[in-house]
Amino acid sequence: MSEEETTTLDRPAADRAGTPLPHATAQPTWLGPVLIVGIVLAALNLRPAITSLGALFEETRTGLGMSGTVAGLITSVPALCFAVFGVTAPRLSRRFGPVAVVCAGMAAVAAGLLIRPFASGAAGFLAASALSLAGIALTNVLLPVIVKRYFPDRVGTMTGLYSMALAAGTSLAAAATVPLTEALGGSWRTGLLIWACLAVAAVLLWLPITRAARRADRAQAAATGSGASAAVRADAGPRVVRSRTAWALACYFGLQATGAYITMGWLPQIFRDAGVSASTAGVLLAVTMVMGVPLAFVIPGLAGRMRNQGAIAVTLGVFGLTGYLGLSFAPAAGAWAWALLLGVSNCAFPLVITMIGLRAKSPAGVVRLSAFAQSTGYLISIPGPLVIGTLYQHSGGWDLPLALMAGLLVPQIALGVLAGRDRTIEDECGMRD
Template sequence: MADDDLATLGPAAGPRTTSTDQPTDGPEHPQPGPGTAPAAGPAARWLPRLVIAGLVLAALNLRPAITSLGALLEEVRDGLGMSGTVAGLLTSVPALCFAAFGIAAPRLARRWGPGAVVCTGMVAITVGVAVRPYAGGTGGFLAASALALAGIAVSNVLMPVVIKSWFPSRVGPMTGLYSMALALGTSLAAALTVPMTGALGGSWRTGLAVWAAFAAVAVLPWLVVVRQRRAAAGPAGSTTARPVETPVRITASPTAWALAVFFGLQATAAYITMGWMPQIFRDAGVSAGTAGVLLAVTMAMGVPLSFVLPRLATRMRHQGPLAVLLGLCGLAGYAGLWLAPAAGAWAWALLMGISNCAFPLALTMIGMRSTSSAGVVKLSAFAQSVGYLISIPGPLLVGTLYQHSGGWGLPIALMAGLMVPQIAVGVLAGRDRRIEDEG
């Protein structure tokens, strides 16, 4: 990625010291912010806070497009006449879009700046979520969903870059805040979609479209950030210092590959959970409303844990033990879904919620496995794009196995089997290494 990729969204202009590029999190590394730059008026004081607000609002809107659909999947299938296989394809669309569009995020950021790309991503989410219930037929629904997911994809990749560039000495806490907001948005969509649909007249179309209003709010702070950064940079952007980029051949890094596979396997588990867990409980005799609440509990577990886990991870030299612990919780949850899905539903939801915190762990490791913001954007794009590509077959296989076997035994066995290699590559990705030393 070019040196100016991060300058558009980075802290106010001014040279950076070497220490600000380190993913450290302690008092000996004070947070660089406006104070590291020449005085830029009042904006130097409030702009970082606005970035935090934009970060949180964006995170809140990066999953409702997916989990709201999971809560109403049966109604959507009936309304659009989908088979089980097509519904499985629908749950695979997020991973496909994240892989396809996420790889383009660095190039888009180089051309337009990360802030503008994130802002455009929020607009895409708003339009896609608003349009897809009324697009007409399965094809239109998928196309509008792809638009929303494209916005999510580029924002997914660039959020760790925003954190590394604005808060390099607070990677753990800021990743925790971002992950917590993401988990909160996920759980709120899962818990509120069904009751909101009933309150708004009972139409699944309205129940899905209402989340566009929340996405529209997330556009506002990014509009201000982009406008302010462009004004500070001047017409040619010549006032902003360029961070020095260390050449990295990302595909030559074993750590990058381990992170990509770990990210892919945890994404497989997460999107199977978000897409199919409510249906597993409903087929076991749990009501639709309760199934949505159970998914919300699973997602809500990520709210506190996503805040704590990155802080803990940045204080460990090796994050492998955390990957093992989360994987074991996932295996226990799958065992419960196999043996007694309804009787122990709340326990399995809690265990799956803990296991799903592999996502903030992966984000934290992305920020820790490079010494610079430029390296983070390469690693983030590579790990997330390759990872989501790996995750594409999972939800589709689950839908196919469910349709042809007539039950959830084989799909759950598949989920449990994938958790074993996730643990193994998590241990490899957690080693105290940097991609600059490997590639």
């Protein structure tokens, strides 16, 4: 393959002294632009499986004859699947390479979305949903790894790009599922099925990306005489459980996810109990979610240019505290302002994803850190919405739940400051690149 036909995407192919690094690989010239599109398309598929179901949940419950217990189980399954299946990502990445695993993850998302509308009972529906969520979990963990490996000098920009796509997919599925369902005949099965088209498109794009990445890995293995691809050889990552920064990132991830799930699940009810109409309450939630689209691009780019990201974590936390304070004292009068403030606060997700890419030196370190932080974080987030619902039911109002929601932001801010310090898990664990 000639120089005119190839380009190196692993930009740090040489260190500052000009010495080639062992993970540098030559890639086809078309792979860079196509990989960018593939990352965006994969990110668009990371939430529609969840938010499209939320939009048609009542119709789905009725159509499948779900009990209240089963319905409650389905609402808690996403975070559980993200935690359980995310743990497997490092092993699969070492065995097959992160690109191939993301392609397989997109295939699992597509298969689950294609199967579940045809389920005749709750068990089949739950199993198909779990298949999609398993694919989402793997992709959640490995997209930061692919960004670190192929765009190491643009971690902030690329993280912002796919975070923005993730937020757009979330909002699009929440807002468009019901109108599309009505336009296509009104069946909840059709309304859920249409999102499989987006996942199938992602699979079709990731197939050639996977083939190109595999050929490049084989060429590198042949050139170095290692007999294994870089992805497989990169097994000597740090033991992240020994890193304070890794634990800070995991707990920060868990608390921000807790706040996001609580907001998505309960914010409309808070407004409705304050006298806001149901339709307006839905629009307010959409406003909160849409805020994540532009900010999900801006925040990672800003974070990537800073040596310490703690100031951003503090700023986002203060926005959240102000929003919860406003909901406590004037929920209806300042509804639009509180929705905007909480939308800004929920952009802690793109921040923590960016920090995961910055707190490790190598793709091997990123895959371990990403799996640990996300799996641990999603486990932490599981009880949040349930606890808030219990407090609301037993206290008869929102004063106590809102106090807890605001209180959780205090340790979240502190953890964000710790996670944002300019250090890497390799340094903390005494490992070398």
